[in-house]
Every structure is written in structure tokens, then in C-alpha cells.
Amino acid sequence: MTALLDGSRAEDWDHARHARRVPDRWRLPLAVGVGVQLVLLVWWAAFSPGLTSYDSAVYVSQVTSGIWTSDHSVAYNALVWLAVHLPGRLAVLTLAQTVLASSALAYTCVAMRGLGARGRWTAPIALVLAVAPPTGAFVVYIWKDVPFTLCAVLVFAASVRLVARKAGRADWWILTAALVGLGLFRNNGLGVALIAGLALAVAIRGRRARLTVLTLFAVGVSLLCQLVVYPAVGIKQPAKSSVYSLNYHDVAVAYAAQPALFSAADRRVMAQVTPLEDWTRGGSNCFVSDQLVLAWNFDRPAAERVNDRLMAIWTKVAKQRPDLIMNARICRGHIAWAPFPGPAEKNAYTWIGDPAPAPKDLYGVAAAGQPMASNPNRTAVYAHPVSTKLRHVAVFWYNAAKARQLDWILFRGATWCYLGYAAIVLFARGRRLRSAYALAGVMVGFQLTVLAANPAPLYRYMVAPLFIAPFCLALIPARRSRAGDRRA
Structure with missing residues (x-):
């Protein structure tokens, strides 16, 4: 037994000696x-x-x-x-x-x-x-x-x-x-x-x-x-109907809220793309633009043809009722600023990826009649785990x-943004280091850009703060001023 203990100690000392060799x-x-x-x-x-x-x-x-x-x-x-x-x-x-x-x-x-x-x-x-x-x-x-x-x-x-x-x-x-x-x-x-x-x-x-x-x-x-x-x-280049899809949804939200803003000519243009009741249905849910632009009867080629006229309608609404456009963006950008998910009946819960393996039709991309169906490279997407x-x-x-x-703590980037901001403020004030406020720049950038243009409450659009903000919390115990700190 003594020999075994001595051998174990010698091995531990050997590991420690190797560790000390690392600078x-x-x-x-x-x-x-x-x-x-x-x-x-x-x-x-x-x-x-x-x-x-x-x-x-x-x-x-x-x-x-x-x-x-x-x-x-x-x-x-x-x-x-x-x-x-x-x-x-x-x-x-x-x-x-x-x-x-x-x-x-x-x-x-x-x-x-x-x-x-x-x-x-x-x-x-x-x-x-x-x-x-x-x-x-x-x-x-x-x-x-x-x-x-x-x-x-x-x-x-x-x-x-x-x-x-x-x-x-x-x-x-x-x-x-x-x-x-x-x-x-x-x-x-x-x-x-x-x-x-x-x-x-x-x-x-x-x-x-x-x-x-x-x-x-x-x-x-x-x-x-x-x-x-x-x-x-x-x-x-992306199709116009993709580039301006969020603007179309802004129009739908405004139309659902204030149909009187839209002239007969406006409605005729909108009806060329999808029936007016679909504009109302799509605009009734301000959280998700896909309900309008990805609907089966939304005519994308027609949207391409009348895109300039649709954008003229958007511009008119933005001038007359900018609050409606702003409300649509704030609602659709819910994932950017809200710590808690929205109502499930509006599909405003946090959209999280599914760990299930890719289906045989690759989410419709390799369905029958699609070019990917006969593409031998489709098998590269299928699951091949090392261990089942x-x-x-x-x-x-x-x-x-x-x-x-x-959900609110594990998948909501907004929650972690606010925790990160609080930690940065405590650190900057404790150290009297004003330049530390710049550390919030990445998280602010995410919140503002997602708020400005976002189609749905997908958690992946705000996942970076989940990586960054936890490190900011480590600044809290380091917030006391040290000799030699410079004000900046």
C-alpha cells in the first residue's frame, strides 16, 4: 500500500513538474x-x-x-x-x-x-x-x-x-x-x-x-x-421580394390597424399580390412577417412586378403614420429587446432549433420534383453520429x-444584454474607466440591428450576447480600482 501511495505521489509530482514547464x-x-x-x-x-x-x-x-x-x-x-x-x-x-x-x-x-x-x-x-x-x-x-x-x-x-x-x-x-x-x-x-x-x-x-x-x-x-x-x-442578387419583404409586412400591419389610410388604388395594387383579407390576416400578427410573405398564395412574381408601387405605399404610410411602421418594427424585433417570449398564439415564443436529424426530403429542398432530389450531395446533410x-x-x-x-435565461439574448450592461456599468464606475462602456458596443449593435430588421423571433439572431454577457459578469468582482488605472 505504501508503495502504491508513493507511486501515486511521484506521478502527481511529475504532472506538476510538467505543468510548471508551461509558461x-x-x-x-x-x-x-x-x-x-x-x-x-x-x-x-x-x-x-x-x-x-x-x-x-x-x-x-x-x-x-x-x-x-x-x-x-x-x-x-x-x-x-x-x-x-x-x-x-x-x-x-x-x-x-x-x-x-x-x-x-x-x-x-x-x-x-x-x-x-x-x-x-x-x-x-x-x-x-x-x-x-x-x-x-x-x-x-x-x-x-x-x-x-x-x-x-x-x-x-x-x-x-x-x-x-x-x-x-x-x-x-x-x-x-x-x-x-x-x-x-x-x-x-x-x-x-x-x-x-x-x-x-x-x-x-x-x-x-x-x-x-x-x-x-x-x-x-x-x-x-x-x-x-x-x-x-x-x-x-437577392430578389426584390426578399429584400423588401419586411416593408411588405409593415404595410400589412398598418393596413390591419388603419385600413382607412389606404386608397382604392393602393388596395388594387396590394390585391395583385395576395387577396386583401390575407394582408389583414398577415398584418394582424405583428410578431412574424412569414405569415404574410411565405404564405402559399403570396404571389412573389407579382410582388416583383409591382414592388415600386408597394414601396410607394410604404413611403406614404411612413410619412402619414410613422408610428405604425415603428410599432411593426418594435413588435417584430421582440427577440432583440424582450427578456420574455411573446404570446404563443401569435407564434411569438422563442424559435429554437430542433436537434432532430435532417428529414429525408431535407426540409422540402430535396422533395420530389426539386433539383436537390437527384443531387448525390444531399447525403452530406444527413446525420452520421459517431455514436447513436x-x-x-x-x-x-x-x-x-x-x-x-x-427560456428567458437560456435562450433570450436580450436578458443577457441587460445583465451585461449592468456588469459593465458597475465595472466602469468602480474603476472610473469610462472607456469600458465601449464593451457594450457589440451587444448594442445586435439589439439595434435586429430591432431594425427582423422577420421572426429566432433565438439565433441574438445568440452572440449569450456568449459575451457571461464574461461581462466576471468584471463585477474586478470593479474595484487598482493603483495605476488610467481614466479614459
Whole structure:
């Protein structure tokens, strides 16, 4: 027995001696990165090649048919195209997403240390994010929202480095790449990049010109791609009926509330697209635009033909009753600002992804008569878990988190925005560090852009605050002023 104990102690000392060989500055990122990666690998193995949705099937359909459109992220389509030509196919893409996520969380923990948030506070946060279904399982979705969200996390972490006056050349490159990524992975990501970048430019003295130029560069790259590069290489622009679908719903909401605003000529134009009773029915639910624009009898070709006249009606309503347009946007952007879900009878509950495997018809994309039905690449979207038992456990854990009673805290990004703001205010006031308010820039950007243009209460549109705000809570115990802190 004594020999066994002595052997155990010797082994422990050996591990400790190896740990001491790792430089201090690498211990936290390695511990967090490896720990988070191991947890994310469990999600990846359970749901390989990844969790899917209708969008996932559309990505594969576009890149294998050669008909690309810029209403989806061209950058993410390119990654899907690359993945379907690799041996591991889409599983390689989701595996890469787990590596990026673990690296981003490790980087965030290191950045937070610069503001006094200790590793023993931030490392558990990173691990909890990996274990929790709203964030951990999200990483293995085949969705453009995953790299978009991780870019937001990197912008936040780089912002922390700037506020802490610890930013080096690598941090500036990370910030630049992440801001550009926000615009490339989601069309409305430009708003988040602009708000987050300008918040830093206003707050960080001595770096204002540089940060302003960097932000405008990032936004400019995305706009250049959307308006010039994509059309030049044959990528189709979104149809007008898609671009202005939210405006159509604004008109429907206004028509349902104040039909007297609409002239006989207005109604004739609207009736060319769908019967007037459908405009009323679609406008009676201000939470979801899909009830109007995705209805089976909504004539999209007709909407394309009379789009200019529909937009003239929208402009008239906006001038005469701007409150109706504003009310429609606030209602439809409910997921952006409301901690609690809306009424279920209005489909205003939080829309959460389903962990079930992709159906055989790939959400209708590979249904009989559709081009994807005979596309051999459709099998890349089907589930191939490493372990069926592991998948069952992961599905149970994911579905347990979807309990309605937990919705407000697990899946509502708005809840975490407000918690994050409170933590940042406490920290900034405690440290007398005004530049710390810039850390709210990413979350403010998400709330404002989703509020401005949002079709339905999908949790994934506000998932970035679920990653960012928990780290802000680690600033609360670090809020006491330290000698040498500078006012900014």
C-alpha cells in the first residue's frame, strides 16, 4: 500500500513538474482551449456532421448546383463548397467551427485578465458555455450564424484588450478580421460592425482615427463585395421580394390597424399580390412577417412586378403614420429587446432549433420534383453520429434546456444584454474607466440591428450576447480600482 501511495505521489509530482514547464501566460489559454474543445467534440460527435436546418440544405443545394445567391452568406457558402469537396465533407466544417469557438473563448479569457478578471472566474464561464445547449450545441450547426457569432465574440475580446491598453499587433489584426467577418457572414452584420467599431473609436483616446478608419474599412469591404464583387462573378442578387419583404409586412400591419389610410388604388395594387383579407390576416400578427410573405398564395412574381408601387405605399404610410411602421418594427424585433417570449398564439415564443436529424426530403429542398432530389450531395446533410447512444444523450440534454420555464435565461439574448450592461456599468464606475462602456458596443449593435430588421423571433439572431454577457459578469468582482488605472 505504501508503495502504491508513493507511486501515486511521484506521478502527481511529475504532472506538476510538467505543468510548471508551461509558461505562465500560456497556462490559461491552453487550459481553456483544450477543456472547451473536448466538450465541443462531444457535441460534434453526437450530431455529426452537424445540426441542420432548412438553410443548411439550401447552402449545399446552391454550392453543388452552381446557382449562388447573395441573400445567403457567400463567405459561408464558400466554406460549405470547400467542405463538400473534402473527405470528411460537412463534418470538417463543423469541426473547424469547434476549433474556432474554443480558440475564441480562450482568447476572451486572456483578454479579460487584462481588466483584472481572474482566470478562475472566466475559465468556468467558458466551460459552461461549451456545455450549455444554447451555446455549445449552437457551435456545431451548419449555419452562417455560427462564424458570424464567433466574429462578434472576437470583436468583444479584442475590444477588451484595447480598453485594458494591452492590445498588440495581433489584437489589431483579430479586430479587423472579425469586423470584416461580421459583414461577410450576415448581410445585416454591417450594422453590428459599424456600431461596435465606432463605440471603440469614441471611447479609446489616442486611437480614435485609427479605429474609425478600421471600422469604415471593414464596412466598406462588405459593401464592395455585396454591390460589386458578387454581381461581377455571377452571384445572383437577392430578389426584390426578399429584400423588401419586411416593408411588405409593415404595410400589412398598418393596413390591419388603419385600413382607412389606404386608397382604392393602393388596395388594387396590394390585391395583385395576395387577396386583401390575407394582408389583414398577415398584418394582424405583428410578431412574424412569414405569415404574410411565405404564405402559399403570396404571389412573389407579382410582388416583383409591382414592388415600386408597394414601396410607394410604404413611403406614404411612413410619412402619414410613422408610428405604425415603428410599432411593426418594435413588435417584430421582440427577440432583440424582450427578456420574455411573446404570446404563443401569435407564434411569438422563442424559435429554437430542433436537434432532430435532417428529414429525408431535407426540409422540402430535396422533395420530389426539386433539383436537390437527384443531387448525390444531399447525403452530406444527413446525420452520421459517431455514436447513436451519445446522440440520444445529447438530444435529451438539448431538449431539457428547451423547457419554457428556462427560456428567458437560456435562450433570450436580450436578458443577457441587460445583465451585461449592468456588469459593465458597475465595472466602469468602480474603476472610473469610462472607456469600458465601449464593451457594450457589440451587444448594442445586435439589439439595434435586429430591432431594425427582423422577420421572426429566432433565438439565433441574438445568440452572440449569450456568449459575451457571461464574461461581462466576471468584471463585477474586478470593479474595484487598482493603483495605476488610467481614466479614459
